[in-house]
Amino acid sequence: MADIVTGMLPIEAVPDAKSLAEQDFNQIVRLHQRRIYRILLCVLKDPDAADNLTQECFLRAYRKRASFRGEAAVETWLTRIAINLTRDYFRSKRRGFWQKLFHAPDRQELSDIAEQIPDGKLSSEAQLVERERVAAIWKAANRLSPNQREVFLLRFAEDMTLQEIAATLDVEIGTVKAHLSRALSGIRTRLKGAGQ
């Protein structure tokens, strides 16, 4: 059974890829909607846009379900569609103009949202330090290049393996490692800057 909070699914819950066209599509939506929404939210930083693109992702998958030949896992296929949707989203000239103008979306920053989540495991001082560091990672991730941000979020927010990321983005594993290394170097630099 799917974990309601994380949307993580056991392997046996993933529908047989070869019979996707015959699957009850509602079941596929039910199994993967949390994960797709989470990825889109991390990349877009906009809950409404993430919700809309989650719907669009499944609509696009539904239209193309007959062409799915099972060369990749269903979740990899869906993640690829979602990532392509985010690229289309950012490619929009109008949105790009406004983002450049204001440098950041006028929506509530995810790092700000993160600060609202209590964590009972740490002392208040340690919580504060950790929240600041997590917020610094979000901000640093927002300043990465699109490719670096995608790879970084898929690895460290979604906990995907390098092979899964390579399959999702249709790149070599070496390319994934290169993007990850540059992303981590950039984030480390900003963390050091934020800590001073």
Add this chain to the structure above:
Amino acid sequence: MNPHLSEFELNASLWEEPSGSVAGHLTSCADCRRERDLIAAPLAAFRDDSQQLAARDEFFWSAQRARIESQIAARSSQGIPGLAWSMVVGLIVLGVFLLKPAKPPAVPAPTYSQSIRSQDQDFALLVEVEHTVNSQVPDALAPATLLAYEMNRTALTKSK
């Protein structure tokens, strides 16, 4: 020789289990360990944070599924009228094509020889009509006229 791990080795230790030599160095080198831990702990918290940020109650997911299903249904139903309209237009075009008044069969233009033959027949008929009109006796009595002509000529010859 650089006694510390390279930046790539430090970064790689964050996305995969470090190899034996890298793991050994991290165990023995406090500087490299500090450098890695500077980002390792926040990254773990970052992952938990991203999972929590996307957590929604079941109502949210149900509503989202309902919207997806309704949009799929809407697009499916849009497909049927579209097909129906295509069929209607196709039938109209077919009907127009089928009901279009057929052209009268084209009469082939007479050839030159046919034309000459027709003119000869007309001329022969004209000659025959003219001959009939000019003759003093009907055609049916022509043999009798010839017989009378021969009898008269014989009688004139004997009288001489």
